[in-house]
Amino acid sequence: MHIVLAGGGVDSTVVIAQCVKAGIKPVLLFCDYGQRSAYQERLAVSRLARHYGLRHEVVRSYFPSHDDHIMFDPDAAYVNHTIAPEVANSMGSRAWIIPYRNLFLLSVAAMVAGVKGTEEVWVGFDAANAGSTADCRQDVVDYFQQAVTLAADGTPPFTIRSPLTNVAKSTIYRRGVRLDVPFELTWSCYNNFSKRCGVCTACAARKYLSAKVGLDDPIQYLSEVELESRLTKEAYADYVRCR
Ligand SMILES: [Zn+2]
Numbered sequence: 001m002h003i004v005l006a007g008g009g010v011d012s013t014v015v016i017a018q019c020v021k022a023g024i025k026p027v028l029l030f031c032d033y034g035q036r037s038a039y040q041e042r043l044a045v046s047r048l049a050r051h052y053g054l055r056h057e058v059v060r061s062y063f064p065s066h067d068d069h070i071m072f073d074p075d076a077a078y079v080n081h082t083i084a085p086e087v088a089n090s091m092g093s094r095a096w097i098i099p100y101r102n103l104f105l106l107s108v109a110a111m112v113a114g115v116k117g118t119e120e121v122w123v124g125f126d127a128a129n130a131g132s133t134a135d136c137r138q139d140v141v142d143y144f145q146q147a148v149t150l151a152a153d154g155t156p157p158f159t160i161r162s163p164l165t166n167v168a169k170s171t172i173y174r175r176g177v178r179l180d181v182p183f184e185l186t187w188s189c190y191n192n193f194s195k196r197c198g199v200c201t202a203c204a205a206r207k208y209l210s211a212k213v214g215l216d217d218p219i220q221y222l223s224e225v226e227l228e229s230r231l232t233k234e235a236y237a238d239y240v241r242c243r
Helices: 010-021 038-052 101-116 127-132 138-151 169-178 201-213 224-230 233-242
Strands: 002-005 027-032 056-060 120-122 159-161
Touching: 002 010, 002 101, 010 038, 010 169, 027 038, 027 101, 038 056, 056 101, 101 120, 101 138, 138 159, 169 201, 224 233
Parallel strands: 002 027, 002 120, 027 056, 120 159
Antiparallel strands: none
């Protein structure tokens, strides 16, 4: 059995597509850790599972301090137009970074893998994220692999596969196009509206990368009128100031 840690975004979806192409039928594991966009991400994972004919499972955890971080605050709206979109995912504002998030997700996947007797856990950590969130880096993944192997205590071992660790974002998008990834089913936005906001770091990066690789991204973004009504007053003012 194989698991893909799936977040509904392009990176993990490219990993799913790679697995499927290699003849692997992984279980998609989604973790709802209270992130603001959890509902849309989970929906995206369930649609991707249906698209590829795979099973998906959801792990839920509860973070009690929602006010401590913008990515957990359901009432916040995250806007980031203050940086160039080409560096949005690697050098921009660190407001969206949740410390040790990827280590936490790896731990969740390890526990599920241990219970199910999984052979491999696949993750979609990539080079751009590794530049801003150290727990995406290959050396950290390698140390984590050592830690779970040490801690196995009789539990069958599993291997962590991180095929995008040293792959640039634009290459991941091109790979997605080649693998016929259903981009329209993925969710990249950090906000939790019915449509992608188009103005957060993730949306800015996605627009930039789609244009760069010539992807006719079929994503529908919020209109100006919808943005004004959905964003908080402060976030909308920030958006207007920076556009
Ligand atoms: Zn967005």
